[in-house]
Amino acid sequence: MTPRPADLTAFRGEVREWCRTHIPADWRQAQTGASAEEFVTFQQAWFQELRRAGFAVPHWPAQWGGGMSVAEQIVLYQELAAHDAPRLVLGFVAIHHAAATLLAAGTDEQRRRHLPAILDGEIWVQGFSEPGAGSDLAALQTAARREGDEYVVTGQKVWASGAQYADWCLLLARTDPNAPKRHGISYFLLDMRSPGIDVRPIRQATGESHFCEIFLDQVRIPATQLVGAENTGWRVAQETLGAERGLTMLELAERLGNAGFRWLLEACAAPDSLGRRPIEDPVVLDRLAAFEIEVTGLRALCRDLVERHDSGGSGPADASIVKLCYSELLQRLTDFGAEIGGVAAHTVLRKPMSGGWESGAWVLDFIGSWEWTIPGGTSEIQRTIIGERGLGLPREPIGK
Structure with missing residues (x-):
């Protein structure tokens, strides 16, 4: 049911009052020059502050902690911006890309495993782009071959934002090298603690290291962490990008x-x-x-x-x-x-x-x-x- 204007006015007042009392007044000063550890700690604490208010994942279904109407979400983001709230930088991929993928194409087990974990602070990174597959994503060459109940993955990803902090990765890899480009790709959930993963931050012109390279050397991924059917990863990826x-x-x-x-x-x-x-x-x-x-x-x-x-x-x-x-x-x-x-x-x-x-x-x-x-x-x-x-x-x- 679409909220009535009076309902939205009341909701806007509630959000404004919450912003006045919960947004840290000195967060910009505290986060300027902050260490990596201070950054992660602040981001996780801010996420939980929003979660307690019901503002962290308003776009998720109600059964997973969301359930706001689009009109209410518009009001929420307008007020957070107007009151200069911190952004959910570390949680962005998790609450948008990972959640959209799991809700649209994940199994019940994958959703039960990861959606509550994301609410508890699980950090995700997107492993799509490669040195030779940026704008032409379908040209990716990271390879995954099936060995029993696992896939063995070797390749390289780049421009992976926040990979140095991530617990899990949304990974695209080629499982059929002989298929047309978009038809031989599969979609995986990769545990970033798996052996064979090397994350290398890229120092940018601003002095930050927001982007990273991810090198994968014979990394084993359980077949249960395949999202959708094998070789249908391109279609699944559209759900991710749609977020x-x-x-x-x-x-x-x-x-x-x-x-x-x-x-x-x-x-x-x-x-x-x-x-x-x-x-x-x-x-x-x-x-x-x-x-x-x-x-x-x-x-x-x-x-x-x-x-x-x-x-x-x-x-x-x-x-x-x-x-x-x-x-x-x-x-x-x-x-x-x-x-x-x-x-x-x-x-x-x-x-x-x-x-x-x-x-x-x-x-x-x-x-x-x-x-x-x-x-x-x-x-x-x-x-x-x-x-x-x-x-x-x-x-x-x-x-x-």
């Missing part, structure tokens, strides 16, 4: 439109060394007005996608439209913040570890924004999807 749509993007858009835009306004209002305020410049005011229009449009676009997806009316290119709009707006906005910040912005070398891509550390934010316009399908690929699947344009000839 990146909708409410996850709405949350990011709300954060960009709240803290991100607010910090940009504050940066423009701050006087420089000569006492001049950029916001008094008509050109700067024009740019700010344009950004506000774009942010407002993005937030409306995300809400529309969520509501249409819930009613079964979403289109085949909607996710690409949202991803393209968010990623390129994030890049332009943080680039402008770095321009306004000037030389001083280049001296800010740390940002909160539990924050998003809009921390107000403008140069680091701008460098980090490239995580959105390249991985997960570049902007060029998103435009191709929009053209072919959304507008019905003819596919580009092979070799062009």
Whole structure:
């Protein structure tokens, strides 16, 4: 049943009051320059705080601890963003990608084993991309061969966010090397404590090591940890990737439109060394007005996608439209913040570890924004999807 406006107003009031009393006021300071151990401890504690309130997995079915309507989830994410709540960075893959996969294609035993464990803090990583299979994911070469009741896996994964902390991995591997690319892939749940796994963090331009490489050398996976039938992993993976749509993007858009835009306004209002305020410049005011229009449009676009997806009316290119709009707006906005910040912005070398891509550390934010316009399908690929699947344009000839 769709909540009535009065019900949503009351719910919004409850969330606001909870945010005022439970969001740590100093979390940004505490998480700036935090050690890996401090980061993990904070993330796990914040997850449990949200869990106790019923806010950690609102999109899950009620029997597993969720059950909120889409309208209520929209209100929840709007208020969390408005009150500058920390993000669930470590739990993101678990509560979205792993849960969506298990609920759509997992066995009853797999769901009973992992969904309660995720609520208790089990951390997951996504093992899809490879050095030669990024945007063309179907070209992956990590191989899995069946030996009795196990699969033996050898290969390499890259851009695995948070792999150094993960307990489990969503793994794609090729089980039939002779099948067409998308038809010979299987989907596994990999215990990251298995022998033969080597995780190597990649130091990024920002100084962080968010991404990792995962090397697999004769890693044994029980056949009971296969998700779906053998060689149907590509279809299962679409359930995983589908979790990146909708409410996850709405949350990011709300954060960009709240803290991100607010910090940009504050940066423009701050006087420089000569006492001049950029916001008094008509050109700067024009740019700010344009950004506000774009942010407002993005937030409306995300809400529309969520509501249409819930009613079964979403289109085949909607996710690409949202991803393209968010990623390129994030890049332009943080680039402008770095321009306004000037030389001083280049001296800010740390940002909160539990924050998003809009921390107000403008140069680091701008460098980090490239995580959105390249991985997960570049902007060029998103435009191709929009053209072919959304507008019905003819596919580009092979070799062009």
